[in-house]
Structures are given as structure tokens and as C-alpha cells.
Amino acid sequence: MNTADYLALFSALAPEVIVVLTALLVLAADLLGLQDTPRSYRMSIASGLTTVGCAGAVGWMFLNPTVGNWHGGMFVIDPLNEVVKAVILLLTVFTAMLSTEAKFTRHCGEYFALLLLATVGMMVLASTEDLLMVFASLELVSLSLYILVAFDKSSRASAEAALKYFLFGGMSAAFLLFGFSLLYGLTGTTHVPRMAYKIFTLGPDPLATVALVMVVIGFGFKIAAVPFHLWAPDAYQGAPLPCAAFIASGSKVASFFVFAKVVLLGFSQLGWGNDNAAASGWIPLLSVVAAISMVLGNLAAIRQTSVRRLLAYSAIAHAGYMLIGFFALGGEAFASLLFYVTTYALTTIGAFGVLGVVEAQVGGDQLKDFAGLSRRAPVLAACLMVFLLSLAGIPPLAGFFGKFYLFAAALTNESQSLPFLWLVILGVAMSCVSLYYYLQVLKQAFVVEADANARPLAVPFLAHAVVVLLAAAVILLGCMPGWLLDTLHQAIGELGW
């Protein structure tokens, strides 16, 4: 290897480099220059720098569209992962904006630097086809997120949430690594597409199945699918609000993308030794995980009185829906999954934005704290309605088309025998359940009257702007899904999946 190679790699990594440099800059600016200034000022500077850095990285990707593969799949740039990275950066910007008004920490520089480091991890995660890199970047994401969850040092819940998240995360990382090591042992490669070919030539092998199970456990934790979901409600509840929003959005997008890549590309040829080689071996496993995630997540959400926990269980349920996307054919699987996870992430971050304002102004995240929101903050309440109805899957919002497309894609795979019809039926039935608990929140906001002495909420400008912007995006993506869908289809078409 010569130095020229590294230079090329460096320029290919430019968006990631920009984000890392921004992280360092934020840290330096805050620690060296701004220690004596008021916190709100420091927060604004740090969040502004974060926004500019992320925008710069997106801008670079737009202006220098590159396609390439470095070091045998260690680092890959293709049209699809550029889209995914742009989405992740966008979500980071929204998270940073929501953090600007936050009062939980005095360590502004560290907070934003960690946020950016997690973003870098996700970006690399999205652009690698190598198991080692997947693991390394996943660890970067996880470690940053563990610290972010614990960032509210004055709150016991935050510490508890972080510890729980860390312990579960560490365990799942061990499973993932074990699975990867088995795969390497079996196939002699860590490159996903080559691995797929080796698994195919290997024929049915129990060890490959064991490796698959390990991988599913590892990723199942990241995407909070049942039965690896136990950390999610506590982490969502205890973490500082913007961190919870980031875990629910950015981390979901990146994890789902790489999970889909490993399973759909890597294990596509894992057969069960019968004649029907086309039926990949992971289908029974993942369909069970999807089914129990949808059922358990939705049923548990009914009982919640804390809106954060409600969103956590709904996130578990949505992970189940997204897994249905895996059963679509080839590129359709990626398109439907990415459309769903992107719109889901935008919706969730918006819902957390509203929740943040309510928490800060009313003082809690219980259902009753939302009482009379339509009177106290009409615009916010209207946006909340958009987000929750989108999560429930009501047209013309993005969440509806996401679900519709996901189900349609899964059914059109082997459309004569409809093997996944039962999952779709379960998904639709569980959507009906979910409407019930989303309406419980909306009932508080719109139907129940606030106390006589309740005043209008003072909504910070930035939070207002973010929430309205996201609500507009959810409506637009619902009415004009073609905008995102065509981008995804085009990118997938170029990859030939």
C-alpha cells in the first residue's frame, strides 16, 4: 500500500472527516474560548457549529458525487449509502437544534462532540461492507450513545438508563462479535458479498445458522426488536430528551440499513438443505421476531401512562413492521425499508420535539401533562397530531404510505402463494391497536380541557421551527412519496440489487 491510496481514501472519506473536524472544533471552541460565557450562549454556538458541519458534509456529498470501493469493501461509496448518510446527517441537525434549549448539562462542547462522533460512527456504518468495520463503527456509535444517555448527571434515571443500555449493549456486542467470528471461520472472509458466495457454496451448515442467530441477536438489540428490547423503555425514559430522540431516529436508520445489508446480502443463500434453495434460512427466524415485536410492542404501549415509554414501545412495534420489509424481493426490500425508517425517524424526532416542550413547560411526560395542549400551544398540538397519526398509519401522512409500501412489497414477493400474508395481517391488526393508544395522547391534547389556571406554553422558537418543519415534511412525504421513493429506487437501480 502506498500513500497515494490513503490520499484517495481520505478524500473519499471527506464527509466523515468534516464531521470529525467539526466535533473537534466544537470541543476546542467550548473548552478553550467559551468557558466564562453563559450556558445558553455556549449551547447556541456549539449547536450552530454542529449544524454547519453537518450541512457541510451533506453539501460535499452533493457536490462531489463519488462512487468507489476502497480496501476490498472496507469503505464503499454508492448512491444508496450517500442517501442514507444524508438522512443521518439531517437527523443529527434536528437533534442538535432540539438540544439547543436543553438545560440538563453544563458540558456543552462534550455533548455536541459526542453527538457528532456518534454521527460519524453511523456514517461509516452505512458505508461499509466489511464485518470488521461494521463492528468497529457500531462500537463507536454505541459508546457515544451510552455516554449521551448518561449525560444528565443530576438525574438518577439517566444514570440507570445508561447503565442498562450499556450492559445490554455490551452483551449484544459480544453476541455480534461471536457471530462475526463464526462467519469468518466458516468463510474465511469478512467481506459481506464474498461471504454470501461462500455460504452458498458451503451448503447447509448448522454453524452458519448459529452465526445467523448471533448476528440477529446483536442487531436485534440495536433496533430494539423483541426479545432484545428490554433496554428501550428505560433508556427512552431516562435519557436526556434529545439523546432519546437521536437513539430513536439516527441510530435506527443506520442500524436497520446495515442489518438489512448483512442479512439480505450476506445470508441470502443460506438454505435449509431442502430443494427450495430460494427460501433463505433467515426467513423463519426474522418473521418470528417481527411478529412478536409487533404484538408485544403494541400491546405493552396500551398500558403506558408515560408518553416517553409509550413512544419506546411504539418504537419496538415499528421495528417489527420494518422487519416485514426484509421479506420483499431484492431491491424492493431496501427501498421499502429505507422509506419506512426514514419517515419513521423524522416523525419520531418531531414527536420528541413536542414532548420536549411539554416536559420543559409543564414538567412531566405523563399523559395528563398533555391535557388541553390544543389550547395552550395550538400549532404544537396540531403537529403532534400529524406525528402520532403518521405513526398510526393514517393517510395522507408519510407513515401511512410507508406501511402501505412495506406491506405491498412483502406481498408482491412470491405473489401467487402469498407466504407473508399472515405477517401483513398481523401488522394491519396491530396498527388498529396502535391507533388506540395514539388517540389516547391526542385525546388529552384535543379533547380534555386544561386546568383553569393553565397558561399558554412559551414555545422556544427553534423547537417550534423544528417541529413545524418536520410536520410539513411528514405531510409532504405522505402526499408526494415519490420524491423520496424515486431517489431510493434510482440509487438501488444503479446498484443492481
Next chain:
Amino acid sequence: MLAWTIYLSFAGALACLLTPRANPRATRAVALGTALAGLACGLMGAVQFKPENGLEVITNVRWIPALGIDFSLAADGISVTLVLLTGIAALAGVLFSWNVEHRTNEFFAFFFALIGGVYGVFLSLDLFLLFVFYEIAIVPKYFLIAIWGSTRRDYAAMKLALYSFIGSGMVLIGMLAAYAVSGLASFDLLTLAQHSFAPEFQRWAFPLVFVGFAILAGMWPFHTWAPTGHSAAPTAASMLLAGVVMKLGAYGCLRVAMTLFPEGLKMWQHELAALAVTGIVYGALVALVQKDFKFVIGYSSVSHMGFVLLGLVTLNEIGWSGAVLQMFSHGIIAGLLFGVVGRMVYDRAHTRELDKLEGMGLLKAMPFAAVTFVVAGFASMGMPGFSGFIAELQVLIGAWQAFPKLAILAGVGIVVGVVYTLKTTAKVFFPDKPDTADAHDDHGHELEPISVQERLGAALLILCTLVIGLHPRLLLDLIVPSFQSPLFDGLRKAAGL
């Protein structure tokens, strides 16, 4: 022209929302203008419409090409009839909710969002678009009942929302399966209707979609949302629910389930007819013993909608045209009945218990209400000269050809209908006890006189039922040729016509 009904209603909803909360008069003016404009568009569309052309395409724009979804609107005589019904019901609804003082702007915003969705369903030619409009109508219903409703409104609103959502979930599964199995990559109703699905597929897909829609049409035994929903809803909402929303369900049965899966209809014809007749008789018998004035009307709606469903499954043209005419007729009559019960009586007397109303001397206090109710009662009983007579007669003739025994039972239902209508009229307006002193409400206050808006609304509805009753060809000339359009090819073939 017809398409403008949809756009104007949604624009009107937005305009109502933007009127100041403190100025209900402005909101009412906007609402009245929107309703009038919608009705005017509908009337002009109906005048320009040429029934002999069958299905007239209004708009056809590519919407989501990736899934073969178009924004395509089209009208045949059935759509035109129901669009007119919606326009009349909307206008009457606005007139009858002139006294809404609480959150007036939101009330009319939800009202017109519902109306817009209803217009949309009646005019959609694309299955996806139809479904989108169908679901758009669900959420406003929930809020209209939950915020402005009366007795057990929480329960009734949630029950209605969940029943509707479960029904639409069944429809969604059926339509996705049809999309996948047909392999046509299109949601165009015409294209799908001309595809002949395998009988084995139709055997389960037809009842799924038909019952999914029929839940909203109040088909026994899935009717229980209707009486509770109707009685909890504010007057305008019950008028719309019984007058228009139940027709959405019946229209979906005809337009989607029956055209797509005609063979399925043949397989399930007798079972569905039995359910429809059970609904007719059961609804009438239960209405006989109700103690709450609105529940009487609520169950009578279930009974009358049974005629619509019975007409649809007869598989002959006279039954179908009778069913469509009954949709129109019942929409008008139910609107009138709910207007009298909810607005004229309940808003003044503050009770709906028949025993209490008996002693109030309502005949003396509001002769207009009494006359209106007597007229509406006659229309509802199916007296010749009113629209209900000709519609139910056609349905019975159609049913006699297909299933004579059930037709006799349905006739028994009509007789019971006469009994409960006369009994209720006599009890409320012509009690045996001599009138006590002056009429007063449940709290001892004087009853206010009937307002001009109420008189206008009642006169409008009475006029409609009389005109159609005396000159049914006005609508039948629109409805009957519609069954010759290519959309109904498969259905005609299955019926042997």
C-alpha cells in the same frame, strides 16, 4: 366540476380553522359558503353529467408511478347521486349546527375534513386513492364525537374509530392481496375489475373486503358502533354519520368488493343476504324497545342500511339500483330524523329519554318539530310519495327474485318499522296524558323557539325526499345506466345479465 367538491371542502376546512376562535359568526359564514359551494359544484356536475356515457373520467394524473398509483377521479351515475347526497347533507349539517358555540372553528374544520374525504371516496377511480379518502374520514369522526358529543362520548368515539379502522384494515389486506396476486402493478379499479381473480382467491378475499366495508355500513353483527356513535355524536355529526358515512361503507362494498370479486359475491350471496335481513329485522325490533330517542333512530338506521346491503347482494339490477336509491333516500331521511331529535328536541329539552319527553308537551312548544318528525317518520316507514318507498320496493322486488323467503322476512322488518316509528311519534309528540302547563326543559327552563336555520335545513331535506319520492326517475335515470359501464362487466357476467 365534480372534483371541485373535494378541493373546496378541504380548503373550507382550512379556512374554518383559520377563522378566529372568538368569532363563531365568521366561521359559520365560511362553513355555509363552503357547503353551498360544494353542493353547487355537485349540482352543476350532475347537470353536465351524461349518464349514457357510463364512467366519466374527471382527472387522471400519475401520482406514485413506482406502485402504479394514479390520482384518478371518475364519476358514474352512482357517484353523482352520492355526491349530491353529500352536498345536501353537508348543507343541512351546517344549518343544524348553527348553535355550536364551543370551539366553533375547529368543529367546522373537522366537519369539512370529513366531508372532503367523503366526496373523495365517491369520486375515486384509483383503489389507493379511494382508500386514502376513506381513512381521512375516520379521524374527524373521532374528534367530532369526542369533543362535541354527549352521552358516553369517549367510549362511543373510540369505538367508532376502532371499528372503522379495523374495517379499513380488512379492506387494506384485501386490496394489497389483490394487487399482489393480479400482478398488474396497478391500483386502477377499472384495470383490476377486468382482471378475473382465481375463484379460490375470491372465496376469501371477497368476504374480507365486503365485510370490511360493510362494518361502516352498519351490517349486523358489526353494527354496534352505530347506535352508540350516533347517539353520542353532536347533531351534525350524527346526520353525517347516518346520512353519509354509512353510505361510504355500502359504496365501498359495491364499488370495490363486488366489482373486483364478483365470483366471491356469488359464493357468499346467501350468507350475506341472511346477515342483511337479520340486520333489518333485528334493528327494527331493538328500536322498538329503546328508551332513548336517539337510540331509536340509531337502530332504525341499522335496519334501513340492511336494505342497502340486501339490495347489493341480490345480484340483479333492480336490487342494485334500489340499493343505491336507498342509500340516497336513507341519507336524507336519517339526516332529517337526527336533525329533529338532536337539534330541535335534545338541544332544547336536554334529555332524550322518551319517558321524560312524554310529559313535556313538545307538540305545543314546537309544532314545527312535530310536523317535521311526522313527515320524516312517514318517509322512514316507506310511505308512498316519499323516496324510501320506491327504494325499498325495488330492493324487495330484487330480493324476491333472488331469495323469496328472506324477502318476506325483510317485509316483516318494514312492518315493525311502522310500529316503532308510530309508537315513538305518538309518545314524544302526542302523549296520552293531557299537556301539563308550559313546556320546559329538563332543568325547568323555557324552550327556545325553532330557528330559521333549522326550518331551512328541515325544509331542504323534506323537499328532497318528496321530490325523489314523487319523481324517482330524476335519480334512477342516473343510477341505472351506470351498471352498463365496463366497471361492472364482471359483476354482470356473474349475475348472468
